[in-house]
Amino acid sequence: MSDSSSLNASVLPDDAAVLARHKPKGIWRQGCERFLHSRTGMLGLVLVALVVAVAVFGPFLAPFDPHDQSAMLDPGAKAPPSWVHPLGTDRMAYDVASRVIYGAPTALIVGLGAMSIAAFVGVVVGGIAGYRGGLTDEIIMRATDFFLVIPVFVVILAVVRLLSSMVVNTPLESIPYLNLGTIIVLIGIFGWAPIARMTRAEFLRLKNQEFIEAARCIGATTGDILFRHILPNALPSLIVMVALGIGGAILSEAMIGFLGFGDPKAVSWGQLLFFNYESLKVAPWASLAPGAAIFVTVLGFNLLADGLSDAFNPRSGR
């Protein structure tokens, strides 16, 4: 706590003369400045930026097409790393480096897609609970508790598998990436509870503060109060949750893929592990590379969240 209060003092000068010269900085500006000084946060940002860069420039970086199995003829399947195949080839003679690179966009789409759903549902549900209060609040929070204690991962596994067998021999089968879409939606639907809880707490805290009362006095509408006054002030805490959640969603998808329930048509890290895990002893590089990619991505988002929470809630934690 002591380190953050000293930081506070340097960012928030209470000297009247200084205040007169410099416009007071908003929470965003202050947060950004603190974030730039956070070692963990910056490291997280670098790692996340790296993953994003790989996802965006992947097609130009990857030495091979992700579906290219031509290596079967020359170095063969399970070939150790070489100049042509920097991370070796896997069980099916795919180039491991190319597949790992093409797995990055999949991971990011899963993380962002699932968390957009979770954040949207969570903010709406939590916002209603926090702002309305009373019986509405009680009912919604019990429902939230329910989603917090059910074994989410176990349920998702069953649903993914059952849905994939349900679409066999139906027109739905031809929808591209149906399975991946299902996984994203499920992670999102089962992941909103912590965000709803946080939103509710923030709305409860903010709705009785003076500036909200002031806004109400000058005749602001409920919508204005909710979206222009309360929500922006609740955002910093929510962003931390979302950053953590993106890492969690990517990890969930990787675990689903590792167990063999991933989308067979998508290139994903979890699935690479699933395909190559049984040849771990002969071709460890084919399992290590996607595993390391998952680790780096999850670490990046966790560190980013850590840095953000230090930056925006300087008085909490530490």
Added chain:
Amino acid sequence: MRLTIYIVRRLLFAFLLMVGVSLIIFFLVNAVGDPIELMMAETPGVSAETIERMKVHYGLDQDPLTRYFIWLGKLLSLDFGTSIIYNQPVGSLIATWGWQTFKIQVPAILIALAIAIFVGTTAARRQHSRTDFAVMSGALLGQSLPAFFLGILLILIFSYTFDVLPSYGAYSTRGYLWGSVVADGLWHMVLPVAMLAFFNTATLTLLMRSNMVDVLKLDFIAAARASGIPERRVVYRHALRVAVIPVLTYLGLLVGLMLGTAPVTETVFTWPGLGYLYVTAIHQLDYPIIMGASMVIAAMLIAATTLTDIAYVLIDPRIRLE
């Protein structure tokens, strides 16, 4: 009195949760279609007559709501039905495989707790020192290291490179280690327990450290020091008692997390536990096991969180019920 009301309310809520979970599980499994037809869609060449006979055999010819209540009634007498793949009662399958899960998760938690208390306290006593920084960085890294990836690394190092520990199963298939079942079982437990313990240690250490940092700043610690009690005793007797409460209550959540991801962590080591049973059942659409195992996992999770909430109120005198 208030405490009794709280506990009763908490238990009632846990019961409601279980009913909700049973509804979700039953109707999810059944909403997507008839289990027998789903299984048969993936195994062509079975006559319609056989399918009809199977439906009658498994009682699937009745309407879903009736079947839900029949299923619930049987659950209450701990009858989970018969597995389609193993052709054994699901209850005894869950008991045998569940014991294996218990066998690795409980030691993992105890080891993690012991390490976290010691390391977290040490780091908190030297706040902002190099030790503290190292502990914090290590724990942050460890928190992000997916348990199953750590398992893969452990297998690569200890099973394949040095060939000192087994990489799969709970017992050797050909001859026990030193001819002893106990030794062989323990030998197989080392890597799975290490993986789970590492995963828990990271989170618990961070929690322990931040609690200890806060507690060490409280007045009663200063008073204890001023009255000449040795520092070790102040930290490990006086401060620890207070600082460890949130850590203990966090165990409930951790148990839930470990059980929830058991399908993954047990698959890494082909460990014959509840999670692995669940994964194979899902692959083969063995729906009595899917429903039974997910109900048991959910029940344990809900029990863990409920007990945690109750224990929290019982242990911590600072919490007042309104």
